[in-house]
Amino acid sequence: MDNGVFNVILEYLNIVFLVFSGMLFTLYVLMAYFATRNSIHYKNKNSFGNITKTLGSPLxxxxxxxxxxxxxxxxxxxxxxxxxxxxxxxxxxxxxxxxxxxxxxxxxxxxxxxxxxxxxxxxxxxxxxxxxxxxxxxxxxxxxxxxxxxxxxxxxxxxxxxxxxxxxxxxxxxxxCLIVPEALLHVVKSFYQHSQKRVIAVGGVIRVANSCKISGGTLEEIRLPKNWLARFQLLEYTRSFLLGRMAWGRLDSLLIISGAFGFFDREIALAVGGYDTHTVGEDMEIIFRMRRYMHDRKEPYHVAYIPDPLCWTEVPESRKIFINQRDRWARGNLETLSTHKDMFFNPRYGRLGLLSYP
CATH class of the missing domain: 3.90.550.10 (Spore Coat Polysaccharide Biosynthesis Protein SpsA; Chain A)
Structure with missing residues (x-):
C-alpha cells in the first residue's frame, strides 16, 4: 500500500477515535452531572423525618x-x-x-x-x-x-x-442476596414520594459482598474483594449504579431494574402479564412493558431509583462464570431491544423512545 494512502487512512482513523472519545467523555460528564443532581435531591428529601415509625406501622x-x-x-x-x-x-x-x-x-x-x-x-x-x-x-x-x-x-x-x-x-x-434491615422502609417510601405520578417500580444500589464479613445473615464488616476480577466488578458496579442509573433516574428514563433487587406495583406487573419466560433479560424486558403500558394509557408514572446501598451480592470470581453471566446479560439486552424495536426514535414514547432506547 502506498505510504500516502496509508497515512490518510491512519489520520482518518485518528479523527474517528478522537470524535468518539470526545463524545464518550461528554456523555460521562453529563451523566455525572445528572447523577450528582439526583443524589443531592434524594439527600435533601430524606434529611428530615423518621420513616421507621411511619412505615413500621401495621397500617x-x-x-x-x-x-x-x-x-x-x-x-x-x-x-x-x-x-x-x-x-x-x-x-x-x-x-x-x-x-x-x-x-x-x-x-x-x-x-x-x-x-x-x-x-x-x-x-x-x-x-x-x-x-x-x-x-x-x-x-x-x-x-x-x-x-x-x-x-x-x-x-x-x-x-x-x-x-x-x-x-x-x-x-x-x-x-x-443480603438485604439491609431498613431496605423496605426506603423502598415503600419511594413508592409514595411522587404525588402527581404513579411509581410503578423501584430499584436500588447493589454492592459487591465478596470478602466481606457476613455472619448469621448480617453484614458485619465491609472489605475490599481479594480477587482481582471481583475488584474490577466492584468498580464497574459503582459506575453503573451510582453514575449511570442515577443519571437515567434523574432524566426519568431508567430502562432497567436489577433482577437481584427490584420492587413493583403488583397491579401494573399483573396488567402486563408478569415476566417474559422466553427471554434471559427478564428484568429489563418487564420494565419496557410496564413503561409501554403506562405510555399507551397516557398515565403519568415514574420508575424510582434509590442511591442507598440496600442489597449486597457476590459477583463471579471465575472467568468462566463471569463470561457466561455477561453473555446472558448481552443476549437479554439484545432480545429486549429487538422485541421493542418499534419504540426506536418513536416520539410517541417521549424520552423513552427518543433518548433512553437509542
Missing part, C-alpha cells in the same frame, strides 16, 4: 418479597432468616422452590416448622404447576410462605409469586 402498605430458590440447600435457611429480620411490619417473605433436586424444601420445612395448607389456586396462573403452599405452625415465622412448584426457571418462579401474592407491592430478589 403501612403490604409488600411481598419473592425469592426464587433452585438447589439452594446449603444456604437457604440462613438466607431466609435474614429476610425475616427486616425492619418492616406489614411484609411477607415468599420463597418459591422452583423444582429443586436437592433438599432445599425439606430444610425449609424442618427449620421453620412448615405444614402444607389448603389454598385455592387459580388454574390460569402463568407458571408451571404449583405442587403445594406451606406456612409455619409457629407465630414467629408467620411472615414466611413457601411455594413448591415444578421447575420453570427464575422468571416462571417470580410469576408464580406475583400471582399468589395479595399485597399491593412485590419485590423480586435473588435468594442469596
Amino acid at each position: 403501612a402498605p403490604g409488600i411481598t418479597i419473592i425469592a426464587p430458590a433452585y438447589n439452594e440447600g446449603l444456604t437457604i435457611v440462613e438466607n431466609v432468616r435474614s429476610l425475616l429480620s427486616l425492619q418492616y411490619v406489614n411484609y411477607e417473605v415468599m420463597v418459591v422452590n422452583d423444582g429443586s433436586k436437592d433438599d432445599t424444601l425439606q430444610k425449609l420445612i424442618d427449620a421453620y416448622h412448615l405444614e402444607k395448607i389448603d389454598r385455592e389456586i387459580d388454574p390460569h396462573i402463568k407458571s408451571k404447576p404449583i405442587r403445594g403452599i406451606y406456612k409455619s405452625t409457629q407465630r414467629s415465622f408467620a411472615k414466611l410462605t413457601v411455594v413448591d412448584k415444578a421447575n420453570g426457571g427464575k422468571s416462571d418462579a417470580l410469576n408464580a409469586g406475583i400471582f399468589l401474592s395479595e399485597n399491593k407491592y412485590v419485590g423480586c430478589i435473588d435468594v442469596d
Whole structure:
C-alpha cells in the first residue's frame, strides 16, 4: 500500500477515535452531572423525618418479597432468616422452590416448622404447576410462605409469586442476596414520594459482598474483594449504579431494574402479564412493558431509583462464570431491544423512545 494512502487512512482513523472519545467523555460528564443532581435531591428529601415509625406501622402498605430458590440447600435457611429480620411490619417473605433436586424444601420445612395448607389456586396462573403452599405452625415465622412448584426457571418462579401474592407491592430478589434491615422502609417510601405520578417500580444500589464479613445473615464488616476480577466488578458496579442509573433516574428514563433487587406495583406487573419466560433479560424486558403500558394509557408514572446501598451480592470470581453471566446479560439486552424495536426514535414514547432506547 502506498505510504500516502496509508497515512490518510491512519489520520482518518485518528479523527474517528478522537470524535468518539470526545463524545464518550461528554456523555460521562453529563451523566455525572445528572447523577450528582439526583443524589443531592434524594439527600435533601430524606434529611428530615423518621420513616421507621411511619412505615413500621401495621397500617403501612403490604409488600411481598419473592425469592426464587433452585438447589439452594446449603444456604437457604440462613438466607431466609435474614429476610425475616427486616425492619418492616406489614411484609411477607415468599420463597418459591422452583423444582429443586436437592433438599432445599425439606430444610425449609424442618427449620421453620412448615405444614402444607389448603389454598385455592387459580388454574390460569402463568407458571408451571404449583405442587403445594406451606406456612409455619409457629407465630414467629408467620411472615414466611413457601411455594413448591415444578421447575420453570427464575422468571416462571417470580410469576408464580406475583400471582399468589395479595399485597399491593412485590419485590423480586435473588435468594442469596443480603438485604439491609431498613431496605423496605426506603423502598415503600419511594413508592409514595411522587404525588402527581404513579411509581410503578423501584430499584436500588447493589454492592459487591465478596470478602466481606457476613455472619448469621448480617453484614458485619465491609472489605475490599481479594480477587482481582471481583475488584474490577466492584468498580464497574459503582459506575453503573451510582453514575449511570442515577443519571437515567434523574432524566426519568431508567430502562432497567436489577433482577437481584427490584420492587413493583403488583397491579401494573399483573396488567402486563408478569415476566417474559422466553427471554434471559427478564428484568429489563418487564420494565419496557410496564413503561409501554403506562405510555399507551397516557398515565403519568415514574420508575424510582434509590442511591442507598440496600442489597449486597457476590459477583463471579471465575472467568468462566463471569463470561457466561455477561453473555446472558448481552443476549437479554439484545432480545429486549429487538422485541421493542418499534419504540426506536418513536416520539410517541417521549424520552423513552427518543433518548433512553437509542
